[in-house]
Every structure is written in C-alpha cells, then in structure tokens.
Amino acid sequence: MFITFEGIDGSGKSTQIKKLRNRLEEKGALVDVYRDPGGPVVSEQVREILLNPNFEIDSVTELLLFSAARSQLMSENVLPGLEEGKVIILDRFFDSTTAYQGYGRESVPLQEIQKLNAIASHKRKPDLTIYMKLSLAAAKKRMAKTKDRMEQAGDAFFEKVIMGYNKLAEREDRFFTVDATKPVSKVHDQIWQHVNKKYLS
Numbered sequence: 001m002f003i004t005f006e007g008i009d010g011s012g013k014s015t016q017i018k019k020l021r022n023r024l025e026e027k028g029a030l031v032d033v034y035r036d037p038g039g040p041v042v043s044e045q046v047r048e049i050l051l052n053p054n055f056e057i058d059s060v061t062e063l064l065l066f067s068a069a070r071s072q073l074m075s076e077n078v079l080p081g082l083e084e085g086k087v088i089i090l091d092r093f094f095d096s097t098t099a100y101q102g103y104g105r106e107s108v109p110l111q112e113i114q115k116l117n118a119i120a121s122h123k124r125k126p127d128l129t130i131y132m133k134l135s136l137a138a139a140k141k142r143m144a145k146t147k148d149r150m151e152q153a154g155d156a157f158f159e160k161v162i163m164g165y166n167k168l169a170e171r172e173d174r175f176f177t178v179d180a181t182k183p184v185s186k187v188h189d190q191i192w193q194h195v196n197k198k199y200l201s
C-alpha cells in the first residue's frame, strides 16, 4: 500500500505520519516512511540545493530538481518496498509539484507538469493521499521562524498553492481531506478510520 501526505508547511503532516506508522505497525504491517524530496543520498543532496535560501533557482530548474529527487526515491526505496509488500508512507509526493510548481510558480502548463509527474514517479500513483487542509492564516501561526528557500515565497504564492491543493482534492478520488485545525488525536482517528475501512478490511 502506498500512502502520501500533502498540505502546506505547518499543516502537521509529520505528526500524523508518526501516528499512522505506529498504528499500522501495531497491526503487524511493515512500514517505511520517507520525505520527498529526500530519502536516498542523491535525493537528500538535491533537497539541500532546493531548500538552500542562498541559491536563486529558475522555476523550471526547480521543477526538474524536485522531479529528479523523486525519481531516485522511487527507484531506490519506494518501488522495491512496495514489491516486498511493505506499506510506504511519503511526506509529500507529486501533488506537491502540481500545487507548488504548477499552481504556485506557474512554471510550465499543468498538462506538462502531469507528464513530468508520471515520468518522475515511474508511473506509480499513490493508493491514498491524505490532504491536511489548512488556511494560510492558520499555517503562518505554526511556521518556524527560520525559513527555507521555498518557505520564503510570499503570501500570494501560498494562496495559489492552497487553491491548487483544493482543486486536486475535488478532482482526485484518491484524496482524503482532513481539517488540520482539529486536535491531533481527532485528525488521527479520522485518518485511521479511513485507512482501516478502505484498505485493511
């Protein structure tokens, strides 16, 4: 089973991923968690370039670097893990590219982003995508003080990213949207019920 988490920075993805992982392991599942961009050494190094606030990166270069990091994560970790029957949970995946580089940066037309996403993911879509929905105002209260290169983009950019996520959530059946302002344990219960009902029963 392949599960991805999406949402803007500060939406609480990491906390929910930890809780879901524990719950699945209690049930006896073998679970691997990775962050995108990240995972293999190559992808972690690309991540450092992408998030370094000292670099100015052209928007198409940015799109290609996120995709390159993802392709390596797929081939080294995600695809082999799924083959072994593991549950793979990713903190972000190609929907981030659609939301951030597609709707946010408007780097290339959305149809081209879709094609690139298919290439970078080796044509493997998530079985389930959990979208932690949060307004920009609520996210800003939770954001860390030191900002990485992506977090330094302005409010107008993040409003477009949120709009992008909301459109994806309407369009894609694999999306399950949760209200990220609700208490952590409530959000976890909703996610767990959904995973259990749809995928484990």
Ligand code: TMP
Pocket: 009, 035, 036, 037, 066, 092, 093, 094, 096, 097, 098, 100, 101, 150, 151
């Ligand atoms: P994070 O792992 O701390 O969420 O940082 C990754 C940052 O990169 C975050 O601001 C979202 C952004 N991002 C994109 O812009 N496009 C992508 O395809 C991905 C995976 C992340």
